[in-house]
Amino acid sequence: MQRIPPELTQNARRLRREATPAERLLWNALRSHRPRFTRQLVVGHFIVDLACRSVRIGVELDGGHHAVQIDADEARSRYLATQGWTILRFWNNEVLENVEGVVEVILTAVAQAATHPQPLACREGS
Numbered sequence: 199m200q201r202i203p204p205e206l207t208q209n210a211r212r213l214r215r216e217a218t219p220a221e222r223l224l225w226n227a228l229r230s231h232r233p234r235f236t237r238q239l240v241v242g243h244f245i246v247d248l249a250c251r252s253v254r255i256g257v258e259l260d261g262g263h264h265a266v267q268i269d270a271d272e273a274r275s276r277y278l279a280t281q282g283w284t285i286l287r288f289w290n291n292e293v294l295e296n297v298e299g300v301v302e303v304i305l306t307a308v309a310q311a312a313t314h315p316q317p318l319a320c321r322e323g324s
Contacts, residue, residue, distance in 0.1 A: 202240050210238040210245050220259050220290035221247060227301045233312060242281055244274055249283075253311035256285045257304055259293060284311065 214237050217225065221237070225248065228235045239249040239256070246256035256278060260271070275285045286307060293300050 203243075206240045206243070206245065210240050213238045213245060218259065218261065218290060220261075220293040223297050224248060224257070224259065224293050224300065227297050228304065231305065231308075233308065241278060241283060244278065246278070246283070246285070250308050253308055254283045255304070255307055255311060256283050258285055258287045259290055260287055261290050 217237070225235075225237055228248065233250050233252040235248055235250050235257075237248055239246045239251070241249070241256065247259050248257040249255065258271075258275075271287070275287070278285050284307065286304060288300050288303075
């Protein structure tokens with residue numbers, strides 16, 4: 199197993215602490231679902247905003263600066279695809295204005311990739 203460079207681990211931790219409002223909102227909507235999601239996952243030499251490891255689906259939230267780095271984002275998505283990941287991209291304003299719709303798209307993709315027919319909400323503490 200290849201070790202993750204310490205600088206990537208530190209950067210992922212910083213990104214978790216300094217999450218954008220859209221990342222926080224989406225994380226709060228997804229965190230109780232199964233299969234589990236995680237934040238700021240290091241995959242290769244990239245950090246994926248949100249990820250469902252068990253089905254290898256990553257979620258990237260793009261702010262305004264991504265409008266000028268389309269080629270870099272596409273190259274990143276292609277690399278992650280070679281590693282077996284499916285990447286779903288959403289603009290921050292999509293999440294802020296319609297988090298339920300974004301969650302529905304993500305959970306549908308997870309359900310199609312998972313062996314279980316529907317992701318389940320967590321029942322812990324019930």
